[in-house]
Amino acid sequence: MVVTKSLAKTASQSALNQSVQFLKGVGPKRSEIFTKLGIDTIRDVLFYFPRDYKDRTRIQRISEAKIGAEITIQGRVLGIQTRMARSRKSILEIFVGDGTGAIAATWFNQPFLANKFHVGDMVFLHGKVGAYKYLQLLGPEYEVIRENEIDVKEGSVVPVYSLTEHMSQTHFRKIMKMAVHQFAGHIEEILPKEITKKNQLVSINDAVRNIHFPGTFENLEHARCRLIYEELFILELAMALRRRGIKEETGISFKIGANVDTHIRNLIPFALTNAQERVINEITEDMRSSKPMNRLLQGDVGSGKTVVAIYAILAAIANGYQVAFMTPTEILAKQHFQTIQKYLEHSHVRIQLLTGDTNSRQKKDNLDQIKTGQIDLIIGTHALIEETVQFRQLGLVVIDEQHKFGVVQRLKLKKKGLRPDVLIMTATPIPRTLSLTLFGDLDISMLDEMPPGRSPVRTIWVTQDKEKNAYGFIKGEIAKGRQVFIVYPLVEESESFDLKSAVTEARRLQADVFPTLRVGLLHGQMKQAEKDKVMMDFKEKRYDILVSTVIIEVGIDIPNATVMVIVHAERFGLSQLHQLRGRIGRGNEQSYCLLFGNPNSNVSAERLKIMTRTHDGFKIAEMDFRLRGPGEFFGTRQHGLPELKISDLMKDFSILKKARDDAFELVSEDPQLTMVTHLKIRQKVLETFKDRLELINV
Incomplete structure (x- = not known):
């Protein structure tokens, strides 16, 4: 029995991994068009989701049309005419009947549309009803349904796909309908039963069928919830696994007692804000722990992040470790160098600037001093991640304006020490929705208070x-x-x-x-x-x-x-x-x-x-995210995030929170996802992230 099930499963997966060209109506030539859409296999077809839907559930009779109301009708083209108005504008009219009456669809200055329609065509029209000498729809939405193409029944919800040229919506739907009918049942369920039951999710087979051809908007909503949840659950599982991996590592346990604290505070010539004090406490707790710190410090422009970083830097140096401080530009590196130098002028800290324009002789001397531990704090640009830069004992990595770096660059710097603590800073406030995803495995500190005396711009x-x-x-x-x-x-x-x-x-x-x-x-x-x-x-x-x-x-x-x-x-x-x-x-x-x-x-x-x-940077970030979406806002590719096919991190935030809670709970129960019921989901995470699992937190 087990062997039979296993063979059936293998056959199902094999069917889904077939080339799309083997679907009826595709073939080798048309498969090239599918490749342009990112579709290579039958599985890809099933997970190529519609971008929109047309509501055909409320098709009305033409006899019910009321002037000024919006109406959706289905009928046949009875006649087509193009004429010129007195203003020299062309007017195209097609006359449509449904057995209860007739109506004209009218377009101004779009004569090319005449080629879209033929007498006898079945059409759907949606628009506002007006009247000239007869009832008309001005510039309505339209769709022509050819007899030899897919049969779209009255009263349905019709999918609309993002397509390329040489592929019509109706023909693509026909191929999709066939694929869904034949292969949706082959898709394997990867979510554990307790998860689907707890969240009242429909099966993956039903979800895929109803995301393409839902019949009703209720079916569509159930399908969307299921697919969005699964996509975000996989994402959050990766975060939970990564976070667990970091927390299980043994890092440096820094000693930060009253003596160290007093010495550091003596170098800061002003009182800290409550927010700075709170964040310093969070960072100190991390640094004292034997687990590596992995903290994101968010603070608006001028909120005092540099002073907080200086506290962490001096705490590491007081313990005999070196610190690397990486910035995206030479201007910023020099600015930090000058600022921090002022704070440290009454200390014994040895500080060095390392940028791309450091001359070769000086650079060689600098590298030797860094390698032998004669330099405590090295501030620099990408130059810090060059192979020639070697540290004697790197204990803390500070990265400023982290979104300006690629994930690999950040990982390279971290690997120059033996599990050093990492403090990442950004003055680009990140919406909470993105923090949960892009930085789901980081501890987050926020400087949400400005130093006194700064009046808003x-x-x-x-x-x-x-x-x-x-x-x-x-x-x-x-x-x-x-x-x-x-x-x-x-x-x-x-x-x-x-x-x-x-x-x-x-x-x-x-x-x-x-x-x-x-x-x-x-x-x-x-x-x-x-x-x-x-x-x-x-x-x-x-x-x-x-x-x-x-x-x-x-x-x-x-x-x-x-x-x-x-x-x-x-x-x-x-x-x-x-x-x-x-x-x-x-x-x-x-x-x-x-x-x-x-x-x-x-x-x-x-x-x-x-x-x-x-002037609130976090409100602005939320608005920016709303207006531009995550890809535009933060260059998600750079962050190792897979492309989201159906989720919208802002609109689907409530589902994201559930998926996150469930994912982190699952990983706390089964840290390696080795239980039999979790093997499929583990495989899915590995397939989705491939080599990005290590990068995603950096």
């Missing part, structure tokens, strides 16, 4: 007709001795984009707008020495205005700069706008962020409105 949306007024305001601020950033999205003009560029605009602003002021230029294509000189000149007030690209998004600290102008602000993401705004408001004077923007979509306009309404 006033943010103003400046439309095109108000730009001259804004320039006048800028002159007034500079007359008070202040400085100004003006940021452009491009370095140089491009034929592909109708956008202003930093290089061209710097010349125009100097010549035409601010001829008596000193205008500097900074962009990523300049050599490092040039960039450093421009930044130093701006810091030392040799320029009144710095025209720049987003290169200043991270780590520029000019307390005298009180105005940030962002040109084409509608082209930037919310989080990026918030980061740029964070470059000002660092002194005691009131600061202003001027958003020059003329959005051509509701989403772009909404972004600018949000910026003028709130």
Whole structure:
């Protein structure tokens, strides 16, 4: 009996792994079109989910049409005519009847649609009922159903797929219907019975059938819940396994007593906020533990993350360990180096800067000192992960603006020590939904309080007709001795984009707008020495205005700069706008962020409105995530996340929380997923993540 079941299972899996070309109606040539859609096997077909559905459950008779109401009808094309209006616009009308009456579907200036319809075709139309000399639907949604294609019954919910050219919806549905009918029953159930029962989930076979051809919206909802849950459950299982793996490792147990604490606090010349104290306690507890710290420190721009990091750095050094502090850019590395140097000037800590532009002789000396342990704290860019960089005893890794790095780079740095503690910092607030997924295996600390004395930056949306007024305001601020950033999205003009560029605009602003002021230029294509000189000149007030690209998004600290102008602000993401705004408001004077923007979509306009309404980075991150989705927001590929086929992390957050709780509970009961009832789900996690399981937490 067991052998028979095993053979049946193998046959089922073998059937699903067949090439899509063996499906009736596909064949070798059409299979190339399927490959473009990412479909190679029959299993891929079944898990290629619709992007939308057409509601055919409420088809009405034409005789029921009421002027001003929306209506969905099914009927046959009785006639087609194209004519010209007095305004010289073309008018296409198709007349449709269903036995109870007739109605015209009317389109203006779309004569090419005439080729879509033939007399006798069965069509579905959805639109608002109007009247001219007769009843009509103006510019309705339409679908033509050919007799030789799939039979879509009245009263059904019809799937709509993302397709490429040379493949019609109706033909694709026909192939899908066949695949679902023949093969949906072969899909193996991988969720443990207690999980499906607890969450009242339908079977995987029913879920796949009803996600494609649900019949009713209730069936569709049950199918979606099941498939979303399974997708998120696999994701959270990977997180739980990874977290368990880290917690089972033995790391460094740092000794941080009253003596160490006092020495560190003596180097910090101001009182810490309550939020900083709380986070330092969390970090200290981690570092004292024998398990490696794996903590994400989130804090808005200016919330004091660097001071918290300095506490952890000094605690590690006091225990005789080295610290590596990695940043994404040379500008930020140098800024951190200068800031931390000031804090440490009355200490014996040996600190070194290591970047790509360090000259070869000096670099060799630095590397020797790092290897022999003569340097305690090494601050640098990607240069830190080069093979030539070897530590004597690396105890703590600090990574700033971690989302700017790829997962492999972060893992390389960690591997330069024997299970060092890791503190990851970001000034890009991450919505809780993403924290649970991208960083589900990290402990998270939040600095949700600003140091005293910082007044919020006033943010103003400046439309095109108000730009001259804004320039006048800028002159007034500079007359008070202040400085100004003006940021452009491009370095140089491009034929592909109708956008202003930093290089061209710097010349125009100097010549035409601010001829008596000193205008500097900074962009990523300049050599490092040039960039450093421009930044130093701006810091030392040799320029009144710095025209720049987003290169200043991270780590520029000019307390005298009180105005940030962002040109084409509608082209930037919310989080990026918030980061740029964070470059000002660092002194005691009131600061202003001027958003020059003329959005051509509701989403772009909404972004600018949000910026003028709130300064809370976490609220902004939630809004950004809502508007742009996880892939855009955070480059999920970079984070080792598999692509989500059906889940939406924001909309499906309630399911995500259930899946997370269940996944972490399962792993606490069966840490290796070796119980017989968990083997299938273990295999699914390994298949989904392949070589990414180690990377996903980094």
